[in-house]
Amino acid sequence: MTHRSDRTLSATGLARVEGEGAMYVRVSSGLVEEVRLDIYEPPRFFEAFLVGRAYTEPPDITSRICGICPVAYQTSACQAIEAACGISLPEPLAGLRRLLYCGEWISSHALHIYMLHAPDFLGYPGAVELARDQRDIVERGMSLRRAANSIMALLGGRPVHPVNIRVGGFYRVPTAGELVPLAEQLRVTLDLALDTVRWVAGFDFPDFRCDHEMLALTEPGRYPIERGTLVSSGGLEFTAAEFERHVIEEQVPHSTALHARLAGRSGSYMTGPLARYTLNSRWLPPAAAAAARDAGLGAACRNPFQSIVVRAVETVCAIEEALRLIESYEPPAGPFVAAGPREGAGHGVSEAPRGVLYHRYELDADGIVRSARIVPPTSQNQAAIQDDLRGFVQDRLDLDDERLTHECEQAIRNYDPCISCAAHFLNLKLDRG
Amino acid sequence: MSRQVVIGVGNEFRRDDGIGPEVVSRLRAQAGGQVQLLACDGEPARMIEAWAGASLAVVVDAVLASPAAPGRLHRIELDRADGWDIRPVSSHGLSLGDAIGLARALDRMPERLILHAVEAADFRLGVGFTPAVAAAVAPLVAAVLRDLG
Numbered sequence: 001m002t003h004r005s006d007r008t009l010s011a012t013g014l015a016r017v018e019g020e021g022a023m024y025v026r027v028s029s030g031l032v033e034e035v036r037l038d039i040y041e042p043p044r045f046f047e048a049f050l051v052g053r054a055y056t057e058p059p060d061i062t063s064r065i066c067g068i069c070p071v072a073y074q075t076s077a078c079q080a081i082e083a084a085c086g087i088s089l090p091e092p093l094a095g096l097r098r099l100l101y102c103g104e105w106i107s108s109h110a111l112h113i114y115m116l117h118a119p120d121f122l123g124y125p126g127a128v129e130l131a132r133d134q135r136d137i138v139e140r141g142m143s144l145r146r147a148a149n150s151i152m153a154l155l156g157g158r159p160v161h162p163v164n165i166r167v168g169g170f171y172r173v174p175t176a177g178e179l180v181p182l183a184e185q186l187r188v189t190l191d192l193a194l195d196t197v198r199w200v201a202g203f204d205f206p207d208f209r210c211d212h213e214m215l216a217l218t219e220p221g222r223y224p225i226e227r228g229t230l231v232s233s234g235g236l237e238f239t240a241a242e243f244e245r246h247v248i249e250e251q252v253p254h255s256t257a258l259h260a261r262l263a264g265r266s267g268s269y270m271t272g273p274l275a276r277y278t279l280n281s282r283w284l285p286p287a288a289a290a291a292a293r294d295a296g297l298g299a300a301c302r303n304p305f306q307s308i309v310v311r312a313v314e315t316v317c318a319i320e321e322a323l324r325l326i327e328s329y330e331p332p333a334g335p336f337v338a339a340g341p342r343e344g345a346g347h348g349v350s351e352a353p354r355g356v357l358y359h360r361y362e363l364d365a366d367g368i369v370r371s372a373r374i375v376p377p378t379s380q381n382q383a384a385i386q387d388d389l390r391g392f393v394q395d396r397l398d399l400d401d402e403r404l405t406h407e408c409e410q411a412i413r414n415y416d417p418c419i420s421c422a423a424h425f426l427n428l429k430l431d432r433g
Numbered sequence: 434m435s436r437q438v439v440i441g442v443g444n445e446f447r448r449d450d451g452i453g454p455e456v457v458s459r460l461r462a463q464a465g466g467q468v469q470l471l472a473c474d475g476e477p478a479r480m481i482e483a484w485a486g487a488s489l490a491v492v493v494d495a496v497l498a499s500p501a502a503p504g505r506l507h508r509i510e511l512d513r514a515d516g517w518d519i520r521p522v523s524s525h526g527l528s529l530g531d532a533i534g535l536a537r538a539l540d541r542m543p544e545r546l547i548l549h550a551v552e553a554a555d556f557r558l559g560v561g562f563t564p565a566v567a568a569a570v571a572p573l574v575a576a577v578l579r580d581l582g
Contacts, residue, residue, distance in 0.1 A: 012549075045446070045558035045559060064446050067444070067474030068474075111476065111478065115531075127477070127531060127535060128531055128532065131535050131538035131539055132538045135538060135539060138535070138538070139539065142478055142481070142539070149479075149482065159482075160471075160474065160479060161472075292522045383573070
């Protein structure tokens with residue numbers, strides 16, 4: 001019988017806990033036998049909470065699922081309900097929606113790059129220690145966040161949990177004059193974003209490759225953010241309305257979380273920056289494309305540790321796109337398109353910073369929500385993260401528990417699991433047989 | 434002119450975690466117009482933006498304690514130089530401890546920072562407080578108003 005030691009790392013104290021999660025790795029006779037990851041609570045509460053509500057309410061309610069990506073929830077919800085009501089957003093309202101979403105990408109990516117992921121590569125326990133040593137670097141991240149907040153405040157009504165978004169558009173749209181100072185701020189910020197790409201491109205990346213099927217939106221001619229058709233690296237192509245025929249969520253043993261898989265496929269799939277980039281790098285705007293090239297990224301990227309570089313490139317992309325949208329902006333005739341209730345189902349999908357976010361609503365003739373379905377990116381990525389960990393741990397069994405645990409967490413952070421939706425790693429258990 | 438800000442941290446769809454936003458909501462009718470009131474998810478960069486340059490920042494948050502006494506209130510006052518170090522509970526997420534640590538490193542602490550922490554019982558998805566936390570709302574609002582003077 002082999003010796004078995006259990007190691008449990010846990011933290012208690014002054015804390016807000018928005019969920020409960022755990023990573024469990026079991027090693028026996030030098031082989032990784034089991035990897036379990038439970039980092040995500042599916043939004044079933046919200047799906048039930050939405051039933052019986054008016055069709056105008058899901059954008060605001062679902063935006064509270066995640067503090068980091070409320071715009072993604074609002075956008076997918078709006079698009080699903082607009083599809084059910086039979087309307088679509090004309091320009092320039094569609095452009096304003098994309099502009100707001102750019103703000104969320106910049107905000108979320110800057111948070112992840114500077115506060116969560118970079119400290120891993122630089123050997124710091126966290127952003128606080130990084131800031132003590134390299135204040136200028138962290139200030140740059142804060143400046144990116146400020147620019148993002150300016151977009152969110154102008155278009156969303158406030159930087160946290162935007163309140164200006166409604167089915168059919170906005171409650172209020174900006175004047176062209178209001179966008180002028182925002183453009184000035186973004187032009188300065190573009191240089192900071194380019195500096196960020198150069199900075200993270202210089203990190204040392206573990207030699208690691210994932211072969212997951214990749215799933216992302218695509219829209220010929222531009223990088224996918226707020227809308228598009230779903231495509232995969234395995235040749236799939238489908239619309240939002242066909243999502244549930246292709247993406248199957250199922251319960252797995254030992255976990256309350258659902259794992260998603262693609263119908264008819266045995267392996268896991270991934271969504272998020274690497275998938276978006278690999279399937280859409282040719283549609284990057286000029287400065288982002290040049291930054292990606294200079295950073296050494298090819299047309300595809302399959303090393304999850306390099307997701308930090310892709311996020312930095314996408315930050316440049318979002319700023320460029322925001323500037324382009326502002327420069328071409330002409331105020332619409334009205335802030336929204338009227339959308340009367342209509343019986344039927346609608347599907348919406350958008351690219352949240354961490355991947356594809358799907359919503360479906362069924363409405364009755366009075367516009368009351370009869371059922372709701374939400375499939376967030378983090379739940380889709382759980383199986384891919386587990387698969388990565390299995391291979392990653394197997395190659396690093398010579399490391400001591402502390403080091404191995406740290407590297408596993410870094411591997412999980414590659415996927416930027418949603419902070420508010422995904423649970424914190426309060427418990428981590430590593431069994432060595 | 435000195436600026437006062439109250440930041441209610443939490444998520445109203447996480448049961449007791451919603452007490453921060455609830456206190457902010459109640460203060461809208463009771464605090465003077467010059468007091469800035471914000472609900473926030475606790476993300477450090479946002480916290481720092483909210484309190485930087487303030488003469489007084491009051492943060493209201495729900496906490497887990499061990500041993501727990503749901504509804505119990507803690508009032509903790511920090512100043513710029515205070516060495517109190519709240520370690521983040523999580524290896525991934527960011528906490529109030531990170532916000533304070535980051536603000537100190539970037540020299541963006543308010544002149545005074547008061548934390549009102551409420552011991553909570555239930556952070557699961559849902560709406561409404563557990564009875565002990567519900568009973569703590571009114572005394573908490575009163576305590577924050579005392580701090581605002």
